Amino acid sequence: MVQIVYLTVRNLDQPIGGVIVQAAHVASLRRAGFDAKLASTHEGGLPSWVDQEAVFENSKQLAIRPDDILVMHDSLPRHVFDRFLSMPVRRVFFCQNHYFLGGTLQPHERLSDFPIDTFLCVSEPIAAYLRDVHNIANPVVIRPAIRPLIGPAGEKKVQICYMPRKRMIEFGSVMYGLRYLYPDIAVTPFASIHNRHPRDVAAIMAESAVFLSLSRNEGLGLPPLEAMAAGCVVVGYHGGGGLDYATPANGRWYDEATPDNLVHLLGETIMSLRADPDALAGLVEAGRHTVAGYTDQAMDDALLGFWRSFL
Numbered sequence: 001m002v003q004i005v006y007l008t009v010r011n012l013d014q015p016i017g018g019v020i021v022q023a024a025h026v027a028s029l030r031r032a033g034f035d036a037k038l039a040s041t042h043e044g045g046l047p048s049w050v051d052q053e054a055v056f057e058n059s060k061q062l063a064i065r066p067d068d069i070l071v072m073h074d075s076l077p078r079h080v081f082d083r084f085l086s087m088p089v090r091r092v093f094f095c096q097n098h099y100f101l102g103g104t105l106q107p108h109e110r111l112s113d114f115p116i117d118t119f120l121c122v123s124e125p126i127a128a129y130l131r132d133v134h135n136i137a138n139p140v141v142i143r144p145a146i147r148p149l150i151g152p153a154g155e156k157k158v159q160i161c162y163m164p165r166k167r168m169i170e171f172g173s174v175m176y177g178l179r180y181l182y183p184d185i186a187v188t189p190f191a192s193i194h195n196r197h198p199r200d201v202a203a204i205m206a207e208s209a210v211f212l213s214l215s216r217n218e219g220l221g222l223p224p225l226e227a228m229a230a231g232c233v234v235v236g237y238h239g240g241g242g243l244d245y246a247t248p249a250n251g252r253w254y255d256e257a258t259p260d261n262l263v264h265l266l267g268e269t270i271m272s273l274r275a276d277p278d279a280l281a282g283l284v285e286a287g288r289h290t291v292a293g294y295t296d297q298a299m300d301d302a303l304l305g306f307w308r309s310f311l
Contacts (some may be wrong), residue, residue, distance in 0.1 A: 001034075002035065002068055002069060003036075003064070003065070003069070004026075004034055004035065004036040004037070004060065004307070005037055005039050005064065005069065005070050005074070006023075006025060006038050006071040006094070007059065007071060007072055007073055007076070007084070007096055008037065008038055008039065009073075009075060010040050010041045010042050011045045012040065012044065013048050015047075015049040015195065015198060017222045018073070018075075019050060020051075020222075021096060021144045022073070022094070023046075023050035024056065024145060024299065025071075025094075025142075025303055026038050026054040027049075027051040027052075028299065028300050028303055028304070028308060029303070030054070031053065031077035032300075033301050036058075036264050037054075037056065037062075038050075039053065039057050039059040039062050040054045041059055043058065048197070049198055053229070056184045057274045064089060065073065065230070067089075067090075068089050068090070069089065070090070070092070071091075071092045072084055072092070072094065073093075073094055073095075073137055073256050074095045074096060074101055074104070074105045074219075074259040075103070076104055077104070078087065081104050081165075081265075085114055085115060086117075089118045090121060091115065091309070092116070092117060092119070093111065093118075093119045093120070094119075094121070095119065095120070095121040095122075095126050095139075095197055095219065095220065096122050096125045096126075096219045096220065097217070097219035097241070098121075098125075099132065099218075099240070101134075105265050106221045106224055109222075110133070110135055111130065111134040111135075112135040112136055117310075118140070118310060119140065120138040120140050121140070121142075121219070122141070122143060122144055122219055122220045123143065123219060123244035124243075124244050125220075125240060125243050126139070126140065126141075134183060134277070138301075140271075140306050142301060142302045142303070143244075143293070143294055143298065144220070144222065144294065144299055145298070145299040146222070146226055146229050148239075155162070156207065156231070156275050156276040156277065157189070157207050157208060158188060158209050159188070159207065159209060160188060160189070160190050160208065160209075161192070161204050161205055161208035161211050162190060162191075162192060162193070162214060163192065163193050163194050163214060163223050164214055165194055166193060166214055167216050167237070167259075168216070170237075170259040170262065173259045173260070173262075173263065174212065174263045175190065175261050177260075177263030178263055178266060178270075180245050181263060181264075182263075182267040182270070182271070185267065185270045186269075188270050190212075190292050191208060191292065193205070195234045202226075202230070204230055205230035208227075208232055208287040209273050209277070210232055210233050210234075210235060210266070210269060210270065211227030211230075211233070211234050212266060213235065213236030213237050213239075213242075213251070214236060214237060215236070215237045215242055215277065216237065216285050217239060218238075218239030218241035218242055218243055219240075220241040220242070221238065221239045221241050221242040224238070224245075225245060225291050227291075227292040228250065228251075228284075228288060228290055229287075229291045231284050232287075233251075233252065233269060233273070233283060233287075234250070234252065234253075235252040235254070235269050236251075236253070236260075236262065236265075236266075237253070237255070237290035238251075238255070246291050247286070249282075249283065249286040250286040250289075251283065252265055252269060252283070258276070273278060
């Protein structure tokens, strides 16, 4: 049977959204009878924070046959990219963040210049970039399922959950601005989801009324979608790839160059929720409606449809 090998990054010590999505593909394919696996030089085996129905193999010990398929990703170092291109196999390029491609390619190169059979991606903004910049005629969009499925909590705290990794400066500006420009709500707690296990993220989001989105240079951006599924009011940046789902109806999105006014948007949101917990119920409901399109079934249908056609 043909092996479908999803190549992933080496450092799997902390949760990474892109790896969670790769593992979800592998698990879905295996349930459908395909010989799919996740592979890297990571020594620790399958991480506990991905779908446990996936299979992981160390790529140093993995035998690759000429009829196998390598699923390459967008963060490959150039020497690794070139090595995989030289192998006598079929290649699929799975792009989860188009902003990373400049780290692998030279300015005069486009992905269409290389012997890659077809292209997958996770959002329409990526697909548009692949078409317009890299001359890829028909990239296939396979949107991820939002896992774990997060339901609304019984009762929300007026608490702000956030992941600051990509916008530490903006987060600091907002946190201090909220404290000193809005002293009446300065005691509002913040709860970080950075490097937390998905089950902990689910619990934090379920109890938090607000998610401060600090997305930056995203191919899609999973945390805002997870927050919508948890019934949070999403406030902040869409990060580019978030335009796949961000609308004025489902979030209080912010797109200014500096964070000066983000503190006011967040402060006004907190004050509204303190005055009336249901003040933004329509926005929350629109968020749940949005995330309803990112289901296991939708991902499985698109994923299996692609692979059955490709093979």
